[in-house]
Amino acid sequence: METITSDQQLTEAGYYWRELNGLRALVCLPLEQDGFVNGFSTRMGGVSSMPSDSLSLAGFHDDDAENILENRRRFLKLFPGQWSLAGCWQVHGADARVVSSVEDAKPAEDQLGETIYCDIIVSNADNVLAGVKTADCVPILIGDPRTRSFAAVHAGWRGTLATAVIEGVKRLSQEYGARPEGLRVAIGASAGSCCYEVGSEVIDAFSSRFPNGAKLFTPTRPGHALVDLIQANREQLESTGVKPERIHVAPLCTMCRTDLFFSYRQEKKLHGKVGRLMAVVGREQVTPR
Numbered sequence: 001m002e003t004i005t006s007d008q009q010l011t012e013a014g015y016y017w018r019e020l021n022g023l024r025a026l027v028c029l030p031l032e033q034d035g036f037v038n039g040f041s042t043r044m045g046g047v048s049s050m051p052s053d054s055l056s057l058a059g060f061h062d063d064d065a066e067n068i069l070e071n072r073r074r075f076l077k078l079f080p081g082q083w084s085l086a087g088c089w090q091v092h093g094a095d096a097r098v099v100s101s102v103e104d105a106k107p108a109e110d111q112l113g114e115t116i117y118c119d120i121i122v123s124n125a126d127n128v129l130a131g132v133k134t135a136d137c138v139p140i141l142i143g144d145p146r147t148r149s150f151a152a153v154h155a156g157w158r159g160t161l162a163t164a165v166i167e168g169v170k171r172l173s174q175e176y177g178a179r180p181e182g183l184r185v186a187i188g189a190s191a192g193s194c195c196y197e198v199g200s201e202v203i204d205a206f207s208s209r210f211p212n213g214a215k216l217f218t219p220t221r222p223g224h225a226l227v228d229l230i231q232a233n234r235e236q237l238e239s240t241g242v243k244p245e246r247i248h249v250a251p252l253c254t255m256c257r258t259d260l261f262f263s264y265r266q267e268k269k270l271h272g273k274v275g276r277l278m279a280v281v282g283r284e285q286v287t288p289r
């Protein structure tokens with residue numbers, strides 16, 4: 001596996017690999033040092049056949065629920081302590097779910113009881129891991145060391161267009177009094193500007209929605225361009241007052257690195273089904289003295 005060259009880049013970007021029982025996840029060190037357990041999953045170390053031993057953490061239409069749940073159990077073991085997963089049924093929008101206690105934490109997916117439709121989860125509760133699922137979309141984890149509140153945001157091109165990450169910052173501020181300048185942000189692997197080609201409907205939507213929207217695109221063939229969703233989300237975060245040096249981007253593209261990650265765009269056509277990654281964040285558990 002080609003990880004030796006990228007490990008140096010990863011370290012410089014503020015990330016390291018955590019490994020356990022064949023599982024691997026990317027952890028954002030500055031977010032961890034600010035008091036937040038966090039991790040971005042990879043495809044290794046699970047029970048799904050995508051192909052074999054794959055850690056697909058969602059996508060109930062593409063895999064059996066029992067595989068997904070076993071994979072989730074394995075994934076959560078990477079994080080010492082007792083955790084309940086708070087999720088949602090993602091709809092590529094900018095609505096948020098507030099999780100006020102561990103009792104309130106549930107996957108909230110169609111197949112697992114009550115469904116909650118949203119793309120942002122905010123909380124300041126102990127023992128709660130807020131999780132979003134992706135396969136090429138941008139996973140964003142946010143922590144506020146002062147109020148110890150946190151958020152997980154799912155932003156594909158539609159969510160980015162809907163300024164989901166701005167909404168995430170707003171909700172942390174409204175619910176918990178978090179100030180943007182104190183936030184720490186980790187942006188995980190997603191379809192990068194090296195690979196992610198979109199058509200004119202996406203180009204037009206961004207160009208008309210944002211003054212600098214056209215700058216996010218590098219033309220390829222007529223009516224098509226590569227889009228930089230990381231840059232778009234970075235600009236949105238900075239527009240709220242988040243400090244550039246407190247935003248940490250994992251320098252990995254899901255479409256380039258299908259050895260490490262699931263990529264909807266690369267794999268759906270090839271295999272008909274594709275696994276899902278998960279990004280989680282929660283506040284570090286403080287042992288009472």
Ligand SMILES: [Zn+2]
Pocket residue numbers: 191192193194195196253254255256257
């Ligand atoms: Zn790429």
